[in-house]
Amino acid sequence: MPASNKTAWAVTAAVLFPLLAASPAAHADSKEDKQPKPPAVMSTVGGTLLGRPGTQVQLGPGAPVLPKELSARSWIVADAESGAVLAAHNSHWRLAPASTLKMLFADTLLPKFPRTALHTVAPTDLTGLGAGSSLVGIKEKQTYSVHDLWLGVFLRSGNDAVRVLSAMNNGIPQTVRDMNEHAAELQALDTHVVSPDGYDAPGQVSSAYDLTLIARSGMQKADFREYSATARAKFPGELKPGKKRETFEIQNTNRLLTGGFGIAPYQGIAGVKNGNTTHAGSTFTGVAERNGKVLLVTVMNPSSKEQHAVYKETARLLDWGFAASGKVKPVGELVPPKSVRTSPGTENGAPTPGKDAAGTVLESAVAEERSGGAGIALAVAGGVLVLLAGGVFLVNHRWPLPELVRRRQRPDEESDD
Numbered sequence: 001m002p003a004s005n006k007t008a009w010a011v012t013a014a015v016l017f018p019l020l021a022a023s024p025a026a027h028a029d030s031k032e033d034k035q036p037k038p039p040a041v042m043s044t045v046g047g048t049l050l051g052r053p054g055t056q057v058q059l060g061p062g063a064p065v066l067p068k069e070l071s072a073r074s075w076i077v078a079d080a081e082s083g084a085v086l087a088a089h090n091s092h093w094r095l096a097p098a099s100t101l102k103m104l105f106a107d108t109l110l111p112k113f114p115r116t117a118l119h120t121v122a123p124t125d126l127t128g129l130g131a132g133s134s135l136v137g138i139k140e141k142q143t144y145s146v147h148d149l150w151l152g153v154f155l156r157s158g159n160d161a162v163r164v165l166s167a168m169n170n171g172i173p174q175t176v177r178d179m180n181e182h183a184a185e186l187q188a189l190d191t192h193v194v195s196p197d198g199y200d201a202p203g204q205v206s207s208a209y210d211l212t213l214i215a216r217s218g219m220q221k222a223d224f225r226e227y228s229a230t231a232r233a234k235f236p237g238e239l240k241p242g243k244k245r246e247t248f249e250i251q252n253t254n255r256l257l258t259g260g261f262g263i264a265p266y267q268g269i270a271g272v273k274n275g276n277t278t279h280a281g282s283t284f285t286g287v288a289e290r291n292g293k294v295l296l297v298t299v300m301n302p303s304s305k306e307q308h309a310v311y312k313e314t315a316r317l318l319d320w321g322f323a324a325s326g327k328v329k330p331v332g333e334l335v336p337p338k339s340v341r342t343s344p345g346t347e348n349g350a351p352t353p354g355k356d357a358a359g360t361v362l363e364s365a366v367a368e369e370r371s372g373g374a375g376i377a378l379a380v381a382g383g384v385l386v387l388l389a390g391g392v393f394l395v396n397h398r399w400p401l402p403e404l405v406r407r408r409q410r411p412d413e414e415s416d417d
Contacts, residue, residue: 047332098275
C-alpha cells in the first residue's frame with residue numbers, strides 16, 4: 001500500500017498546517033518562516049531531480065525563464081504524451097489534495113458501471129457527508145443514472161454524488177481500498193486515500209507529481225475526457241407525483257474551462273479538476289493543447305493574495321510550457337503504470353495498450369457526438385508516430401495519451417456566475 005512509504009512527520013506537515021492564503025491576514029509578502037517547508041528528502045519516482053526540494057528546471061538555448069508570479073507550495077509541468085517533466089517545484093511534497101483527489105476516484109470507478117445504469121438513492125447512501133461539502137443536489141429516494149452521477153462529480157465536485165457512487169461500489173471502505181490499490185498500480189506512491197471525495201481527513205495526502213500521473217491515466221478513458229471537459233449540463237431535479245421531472249443546469253467549477261470571476265477560459269483547455277479545502281488550500285490539475293502539443297500542469301496551494309491564484313498560476317505555467325517545449329532538458333518523467341507492458345529494445349519501452357487504435361478513435365468519435373456538436377477532437381500530433389500492427393499501437397515509444405475531447409463554452413453562451 002502507498003501508505004507504507006509515508007513518514008509520520010511528512011503526513012503531519014501536509015495535513016495539519018493551516019491554509020495561510022485563505023486568511024485575510026495572509027499576504028504574498030508574509031515572512032517565509034511562517035510557511036511550511038518541504039521535506040529535505042522526497043520520493044524520486046520519475047527521476048532523482050524530482051526528489052529535491054525547490055524548483056527544478058534545465059533551460060536550454062532560447063528557453064524562456066519561468067514566470068516570477070508563482071507562489072504555490074508545489075507544481076509540475078509535464079508533456080502529456082511523452083511523459084517528460086519540463087519543470088517542477090517540490091513535485092513530490094505530500095500535501096492535502098482536496099477535490100483533485102476525485103480524479104483518482106473517477107479513474108478507479110468509471111469502468112465499473114455502465115453510464116446507463118440506474119440507482120435509487122437510499123438514505124444511507126448520503127451519510128457521512130462532511131460539513132460544508134460541495135453538493136450537486138442529490139435527493140433521497142430519487143433515481144439517477146450513472147451518467148447523471150458522474151456529471152455531478154466532475155462539474156459540481158459533488159461529494160453527494162461521490163457518496164452514492166461509493167455506495168454502489170459496496171461502500172466507502174471498499175472504495176478507499178480500491179483507490180489506494182489503483183494509486184499503487186499507477187505508481188502514485190505519495191498518495192494515501194482516507195475519504196474518496198477529497199474532503200480533509202488526517203493522513204490523506206497526494207502530490208503534484210501523483211495528481212499529474214492520475215490525470216494522465218484518467219485521460220486515457222473516453223468518459224473521463226468527456227466529463228472533465230464538459231462546461232454545462234442538465235441535472236435531474238426531484239420527481240414529484242403526477243408531474244414531469246424537471247432539470248436544472250449545472251456548470252463546471254473549473255474556471256479555466258468556463259471562465260468567470262475575472263478568469264478567462266484558457267485557449268486549448270481540455271479539463272481536468274479543481275479543488276479547495278481548509279488544509280489543502282486551492283489545488284488544480286489542467287490539461288491543454290496548443291499547436292499539437294499537449295501539456296499537463298498541477299498547482300497545489302498558492303500563498304499569493306492574488307484572487308483565484310491557482311488558475312492564474314496554472315495558466316502562466318501552461319504558457320511557459322508551450323513556449324519552452326523543445327528548449328528545455330527534462331528534469332524527470334511521468335512513469336507508466338506497473339501493468340503497462342513494454343516492448344524491449346525501445347527507449348523506455350513501448351507500451352502495449354489493451355485496445356487498438358481503431359477502438360480509441362471510435363471512442364473519441366462517440367464522445368464528440370455525445371457533446372451535442374460542441375466537442376472538439378484534439379489530435380495527438382507533433383511528430384507522434386502511430387504504428388498499427390495486429391491490434392497494437394505505439395506512440396513515440398512511450399505510454400500514449402489518446403485523442404482528447406473537450407467541450408468549450410460556445411461564443412453565444414454567457415457565464416451565469
